[in-house]
Amino acid sequence: MLTERQLFLFKVLVNDYIRSAEPIGSRTIAKRYDVKYSPATIRNELADLEEMGFLEKTHSSSGRVPSQKGYRYYVDHLLSPALLSKDEILNIKRAIQDKYYELEKVTQETANILSEFTHYTSIVLGPEVLTTKLKHMQIVMLSRETAVLIIITNTGHVENRTIKLPEGLDARKVEMLVNILNDRLQGTPLFKLKNALDSEIKNVLRQHLSEYERIIEMLNDALEYHPVDHIYFSGKTNILSQPEFKDIDKVLPILNALENKDIVYELLRPSGEDGIHIKIGEENAMREIKDCSVITASYSIGGEHMGTVAVIGPTRMAYPKVVTLMELVTNSLSELLTKRYQDA
Amino acid sequence: MLTERQLFLFKVLVNDYIRSAEPIGSRTIAKRYDVKYSPATIRNELADLEEMGFLEKTHSSSGRVPSQKGYRYYVDHLLSPALLSKDEILNIKRAIQDKYYELEKVTQETANILSEFTHYTSIVLGPEVLTTKLKHMQIVMLSRETAVLIIITNTGHVENRTIKLPEGLDARKVEMLVNILNDRLQGTPLFKLKNALDSEIKNVLRQHLSEYERIIEMLNDALEYHPVDHIYFSGKTNILSQPEFKDIDKVLPILNALENKDIVYELLRPSGEDGIHIKIGEENAMREIKDCSVITASYSIGGEHMGTVAVIGPTRMAYPKVVTLMELVTNSLSELLTKRYQDA
DNA sequence: TGTTAGCACTCTAAATGCCCGAGTGCTAAT
DNA sequence: ATTAGCACTCGGGCATTTAGAGTGCTAACA
Numbered sequence: 001m002l003t004e005r006q007l008f009l010f011k012v013l014v015n016d017y018i019r020s021a022e023p024i025g026s027r028t029i030a031k032r033y034d035v036k037y038s039p040a041t042i043r044n045e046l047a048d049l050e051e052m053g054f055l056e057k058t059h060s061s062s063g064r065v066p067s068q069k070g071y072r073y074y075v076d077h078l079l080s081p082a083l084l085s086k087d088e089i090l091n092i093k094r095a096i097q098d099k100y101y102e103l104e105k106v107t108q109e110t111a112n113i114l115s116e117f118t119h120y121t122s123i124v125l126g127p128e129v130l131t132t133k134l135k136h137m138q139i140v141m142l143s144r145e146t147a148v149l150i151i152i153t154n155t156g157h158v159e160n161r162t163i164k165l166p167e168g169l170d171a172r173k174v175e176m177l178v179n180i181l182n183d184r185l186q187g188t189p190l191f192k193l194k195n196a197l198d199s200e201i202k203n204v205l206r207q208h209l210s211e212y213e214r215i216i217e218m219l220n221d222a223l224e225y226h227p228v229d230h231i232y233f234s235g236k237t238n239i240l241s242q243p244e245f246k247d248i249d250k251v252l253p254i255l256n257a258l259e260n261k262d263i264v265y266e267l268l269r270p271s272g273e274d275g276i277h278i279k280i281g282e283e284n285a286m287r288e289i290k291d292c293s294v295i296t297a298s299y300s301i302g303g304e305h306m307g308t309v310a311v312i313g314p315t316r317m318a319y320p321k322v323v324t325l326m327e328l329v330t331n332s333l334s335e336l337l338t339k340r341y342q343d344a
Numbered sequence: 345m346l347t348e349r350q351l352f353l354f355k356v357l358v359n360d361y362i363r364s365a366e367p368i369g370s371r372t373i374a375k376r377y378d379v380k381y382s383p384a385t386i387r388n389e390l391a392d393l394e395e396m397g398f399l400e401k402t403h404s405s406s407g408r409v410p411s412q413k414g415y416r417y418y419v420d421h422l423l424s425p426a427l428l429s430k431d432e433i434l435n436i437k438r439a440i441q442d443k444y445y446e447l448e449k450v451t452q453e454t455a456n457i458l459s460e461f462t463h464y465t466s467i468v469l470g471p472e473v474l475t476t477k478l479k480h481m482q483i484v485m486l487s488r489e490t491a492v493l494i495i496i497t498n499t500g501h502v503e504n505r506t507i508k509l510p511e512g513l514d515a516r517k518v519e520m521l522v523n524i525l526n527d528r529l530q531g532t533p534l535f536k537l538k539n540a541l542d543s544e545i546k547n548v549l550r551q552h553l554s555e556y557e558r559i560i561e562m563l564n565d566a567l568e569y570h571p572v573d574h575i576y577f578s579g580k581t582n583i584l585s586q587p588e589f590k591d592i593d594k595v596l597p598i599l600n601a602l603e604n605k606d607i608v609y610e611l612l613r614p615s616g617e618d619g620i621h622i623k624i625g626e627e628n629a630m631r632e633i634k635d636c637s638v639i640t641a642s643y644s645i646g647g648e649h650m651g652t653v654a655v656i657g658p659t660r661m662a663y664p665k666v667v668t669l670m671e672l673v674t675n676s677l678s679e680l681l682t683k684r685y686q687d688a
Numbered sequence: 689t690g691t692t693a694g695c696a697c698t699c700t701a702a703a704t705g706c707c708c709g710a711g712t713g714c715t716a717a718t
Numbered sequence: 719a720t721t722a723g724c725a726c727t728c729g730g731g732c733a734t735t736t737a738g739a740g741t742g743c744t745a746a747c748a
Binding site for chain 2: 739740741742
């Protein structure tokens with residue numbers, strides 16, 4: 001579809017724009033990278049590329065800028081991995097090491113690294129409920145009718161909910177029940193917890209308690225998993241340093257979107273298969289970040305999907321570098337987590 | 345010190361500037377509020393006020409603007425409480441009601457209300473460790489040498505730490521120990537927990553365990569309270585809408601400061617007595633927010649200090665409204681918490 | 689003696705005009 | 719097919735102007 005020369009010029013232009021954030025024209029290309037074509041030839045090619053929708057002009061006599069379609073083509077066909085220096089690789093690998101016991105800290109540190117190395121905003125979706133298993137469950141009464149339900153997973157993560165007991169329900173019965181559940185449900189993946197509760201345990205409970213239905217209802221409510229509680233950020237304000245976001249009005253909707261965890265979750269929602277996904281501009285679910293690109297990648301334990309890491313930056317993003325970095329980071333993270341939790 | 349007329353003009357000027365964010369001069373004052381003095385007279389008075397340090401000019405022929413000292417004088421001597429409409433009061437009181445069981449949600453909701461009504465950034469320091477008591481403590485083993493220590497307070501708050509057991513320490517012994525501690529320490533205020541651990545319990549433990557020293561050390565580490573884990577924000581980006589922060593460079597250090605929990609905690613650190621405190625511009629601990637004012641107020645349970653709420657805005661802040669609002673909010677919150685946890 | 693009118697001056701912000709540079713499209717020559 | 723040449727366009731930078739709001743100071747006034 002594209003000639004060799006068009007491809008070359010397109011790539012040169014995109015790379016230059018990613019670096020400089022300035023529209024770039026035929027003369028500059030001819031000068032800056034001593035290509036063997038004259039400005040006029042380049043002009044013709046650029047005009048063709050624009051007609052095909054890969055480039056845009058910011059005004060009638062300006063240089064060209066990649067269009068959204070252009071970026072899409074770039075990442076789909078022209079993305080060559082960036083090289084990281086040995087030092088960088090070493091630093092990253094060392095940072096994602098057995099430095100922290102708590103999974104939360106590891107997750108946060110991962111986010112920190114991503115934002116530090118990219119200068120964009122990074123987001124990490126904490127280890128998903130999907131593959132974490134119940135280690136221990138306990139209920140602690142606070143008062144006659146309120147209690148805290150605590151769930152500890154095999155990854156050391158602690159969930160807790162304050163719940164209100166149905167009126168007239170004996171606290172001791174509830175405690176007894178939870179003890180039973182604790183025995184029975186240990187090792188159950190969290191996402192199966194509600195089902196397990198409903199089916200497998202029903203019979204056991206019936207023997208012990210008459211009010212089991214109300215209790216199950218209550219527990220069902222409490223066991224609802226809220227992924228929004230497990231989002232880690234870093235470099236939230238990095239976007240402000242990008243030249244295309246130098247005026248407040250451009251940046252305000254983006255920052256606001258980042259403050260809203262539901263929106264963020266929507267943006268990162270796993271889109272099917274694992275691996276690296278790139279959403280450019282308006283390809284994203286949310287209108288607010290139509291001038292941004294989101295790159296997501298997933299990490300795993302022993303091959304099982306555990307969570308997602310993401311980087312948000314301008315559409316003019318250093319795609320090669322970010323992609324390479326994310327591969328390295330997710331691999332390191334997966335390795336660490338697998339080593340630590342595979343058989344826990 | 346100030347004449348009646350100076351006082352009046354000063355107050356008019358500050359109020360106008362708070363509203364409009366524009367430097368204001370003698371003629372405008374004479375026009376806008378039909379005062380009975382001529383611009384020339386007002387000019388003279390303003391010159392005097394400037395000489396005394398209450399006002400400043402942005403350039404040699406500009407109108408006047410309150411200085412930091414001016415704001416200080418304003419809040420110390422001229423602050424008249426704003427009137428909230430019955431609707432507003434009702435809305436706020438209703439919002440801080442028994443809507444949520446979980447203390448975290450109540451706290452977050454409080455922050456939301458504050459930022460919503462002020463259009464500034466609000467911060468709430470969660471119920472402090474100082475007056476919350478241990479309800480239940482438990483250790484759950486994750487693997488041979490890692491475990492989660494869980495602490496539940498009488499306010500329904502759950503703290504958890506992942507800890508690494510000293511090598512060669514028997515997990516069952518640790519569990520036994522924690523059970524004992526659980527019995528003995530129930531009702532101890534969290535801030536006394538480390539002491540209690542050290543003194544009162546020592547003897548009991550010696551009888552049960554030989555390795556008690558290493559265990560105590562481990563628990564001591566784990567029981568360290570990290571106030572930075574209990575900060576709730578709302579309206580982080582509101583500052584961006586203020587005219588004085590329309591350029592990125594002004595706003596970046598502020599947003600960055602808000603992302604750093606240590607800095608935030610430093611800014612809100614309780615300054616002695618309860619009640620409302622106002623820190624203006626450079627009075628604040630952190631250089632980064634020298635163009636902002638921070639208003640803090642505390643809430644309590646049965647008179648005992650529990651936490652702090654704060655609002656951060658430009659020095660040109662609507663002090664009367666914010667102060668009134670914060671009084672209302674902290675009172676409502678104290679009331680709710682007292683009702684709920686007083687005798688728990 | 690406190691207040692006011694008048695005046696010359698200052699500074700900012702917005703509008704205006706001008707030019708330069710980088711770019712374009714088109715045509716004709718190579 | 720490529721390139722040189724040319725007329726044209728647009729944005730950004732720069733100086734200039736103008737209007738508006740303000741000031742300080744002095745002299746006149748009640």
